[in-house]
Amino acid sequence: MGSSGFSSSSTAEEVTQGINGSGLTAIVTGTTHGIGTETARVLALRGVHVIMAARDVIAAKAVKEAILKEIPTAKVDAMELDLSSMTSVRKFALEYISSGLPLNILINNAGISAFPFTLSKDNIELQFATNHLGHFLLTNLLLDTLKKTASESKKEGRIIIVSSDGHQYTYPEGILFDKINDESSYQKWHAYGQSKLANILHANELTRLLKEDGADITANSLHPGVIVTNIFHYSSVLIGNYTTLHYLG
Numbered sequence: 001m002g003s004s005g006f007s008s009s010s011t012a013e014e015v016t017q018g019i020n021g022s023g024l025t026a027i028v029t030g031t032t033h034g035i036g037t038e039t040a041r042v043l044a045l046r047g048v049h050v051i052m053a054a055r056d057v058i059a060a061k062a063v064k065e066a067i068l069k070e071i072p073t074a075k076v077d078a079m080e081l082d083l084s085s086m087t088s089v090r091k092f093a094l095e096y097i098s099s100g101l102p103l104n105i106l107i108n109n110a111g112i113s114a115f116p117f118t119l120s121k122d123n124i125e126l127q128f129a130t131n132h133l134g135h136f137l138l139t140n141l142l143l144d145t146l147k148k149t150a151s152e153s154k155k156e157g158r159i160i161i162v163s164s165d166g167h168q169y170t171y172p173e174g175i176l177f178d179k180i181n182d183e184s185s186y187q188k189w190h191a192y193g194q195s196k197l198a199n200i201l202h203a204n205e206l207t208r209l210l211k212e213d214g215a216d217i218t219a220n221s222l223h224p225g226v227i228v229t230n231i232f233h234y235s236s237v238l239i240g241n242y243t244t245l246h247y248l249g
Contacts, residue, residue, distance in 0.1 A: 012042040021048035024155070025102050027142070028052060029081060029135070030110025032059040035162070035224055039107060041067050044074035048105070053081035053092060055110075083110055083134030084120040093141035102149040103142060108135040108161045108199075114188045125180050127188075131195035135161065136202055150216040157217035161203045165223045167196035 001007045006015055026043055030036040031052035040050045044067050054060035060078035067074050079095065082088035096103075111131045120129040139159060150157035170193035179185050199221050206219035
């Protein structure tokens with residue numbers, strides 16, 4: 001156990017025991033599998049209105065139904081969001097803002113890892129587009145809504161960016177801004193690392209800007225630990241009788 005009273009084996013339910021999230025609204029990206037699904041479920045369990053932002057809306061609706069079956073009083077909605085497409089990100093943000101819903105919590109969780117070299121619809125390397133640029137744009141587009149909600153509700157807003165210890169395995173030179181889309185220099189693990197480093201830098205700069213602006217919102221990046229999910233579908237190794245994954249981001 002750490003100073004918080006929790007350890008790496010603590011569950012989300014244990015950590016949030018006794019918290020009443022009624023009246024709060026959260027957007028969680030990447031909610032059809034793994035950490036995103038559990039985050040949505042436990043937030044709903046604590047009374048938070050959860051907007052599940054997912055590329056596969058059918059899968060997201062299946063998760064929604066599973067949550068409602070377990071928690072009949074849950075407030076859960078699913079909206080389409082493809083973070084690798086800046087058009088999709090803008091469409092999602094416009095629809096959300098038009099809905100008039102408040103926004104207390106934004107959890108940028110979705111991600112891909114160690115993907116073979118691929119360009120997005122916007123001709124941007126897919127890991128950098130999905131893991132960083134999509135979330136960067138989404139956060140910027142929703143920032144005014146977050147600020148307005150924090151001001152009107154008198155409750156601190158939260159921006160949480162799921163990074164990874166994998167950030168330390170970026171290219172030796174750091175983020176290769178001039179070679180993001182260069183297939184000849186592409187190395188899938190370094191590319192993953194640079195996208196996760198960008199997540200951390202994004203959170204750090206958000207913290208500075210929000211403080212400068214006097215907004216009652218915190219921004220944090222985190223390493224979620226190591227657990228078997230499908231994020232490393234393209235980079236699993238067999239150890240003993242378990243498929244184990246190098247890092248989770």
